[in-house]
Amino acid sequence: EIVLTQSPGTLSLSPGERATLSCRASQSVSSGYLAWYQQKPGQAPRLLIYGASSRATGIPDRFSGSGSGTDFTLTISRLEPEDFAVYYCQQYGSSPLTFGGGTKVEIK
Amino acid sequence: QVQLVESGGGLVKPGGSLRLSCAASGFTFSDYYMTWIRQAPRKGLEWVSYISSTATTIYHADSVKGRFTISRDNAKNSLYLQMNSLRAEDTAVYYCASGQNIFQHWGQGTLVTVSS
Numbered sequence: 001e002i003v004l005t006q007s008p009g010t011l012s013l014s015p016g017e018r019a020t021l022s023c024r025a026s027q028s029v030s031s032g033y034l035a036w037y038q039q040k041p042g043q044a045p046r047l048l049i050y051g052a053s054s055r056a057t058g059i060p061d062r063f064s065g066s067g068s069g070t071d072f073t074l075t076i077s078r079l080e081p082e083d084f085a086v087y088y089c090q091q092y093g094s095s096p097l098t099f100g101g102g103t104k105v106e107i108k
Numbered sequence: 109q110v111q112l113v114e115s116g117g118g119l120v121k122p123g124g125s126l127r128l129s130c131a132a133s134g135f136t137f138s139d140y141y142m143t144w145i146r147q148a149p150r151k152g153l154e155w156v157s158y159i160s161s162t163a164t165t166i167y168h169a170d171s172v173k174g175r176f177t178i179s180r181d182n183a184k185n186s187l188y189l190q191m192n193s194l195r196a197e198d199t200a201v202y203y204c205a206s207g208q209n210i211f212q213h214w215g216q217g218t219l220v221t222v223s224s
Contacts, residue, residue, distance in 0.1 A: 033209070043216075044217060045153065045203075047210060047211060047212050057212070090153070090210075092209035092210060095167065096167075097155050099153040099154065099155070101152045102152050
């Protein structure tokens with residue numbers, strides 16, 4: 001099973017700042033099959049990025065994904081108030097599909 | 109628009125059973141794989157089970173294999189999760205989601221609490 005380790009655990013930033021979230025896999029994620037989700041309290045996760053770098057429908061272009069192999073990054077270019085949330089990465093290149101432990105982006 | 113509505117959660121004693129349901133609307137349910145994902149309180153996400161569009165392919169996570177069974181009724185646009193021999197560690201919000209690998213649409217979740 002591929003273990004995904006997200007860092008940092010918590011990121012304290014101000015609106016307008018850039019957020020860089022990391023997701024590291026215990027083994028290579030085949031074909032870049034990595035997704036990112038955003039989750040707010042009391043809500044279901046929302047798909048942001050799939051295929052490491054493709055934005056899902058309706059996702060603003062301030063969200064971008066990059067990476068390959070074992071190292072992936074989600075970047076939020078300029079934080080909006082609604083972006084403060086928990087972010088999860090998920091690999092679907094091998095079974096079982098697995099999620100990272102999450103990074104909380106909080107207001108500084 | 110796509111809507112997924114889970115039901116059937118609640119409080120159950122260890123060793124007990126529950127059946128979760130997920131009612132789907134707004135898309136052609138019979139064309140899609142469906143998946144159950146859970147989230148323990150204040151924890152991350154864990155894939156539980158998925159089922160192919162015609163129910164010919166089914167997978168369960170090792171943590172639930174032999175205790176949980178996923179099924180579907182395409183005539184009723186519904187997905188199910190039969191959960192037996194429940195343990196405290198099964199306590200979580202259970203989400204249904206459309207798809208097999210990436211999940212664009214999720215339900216609001218139903219809380220299962222396993223406690224004596």
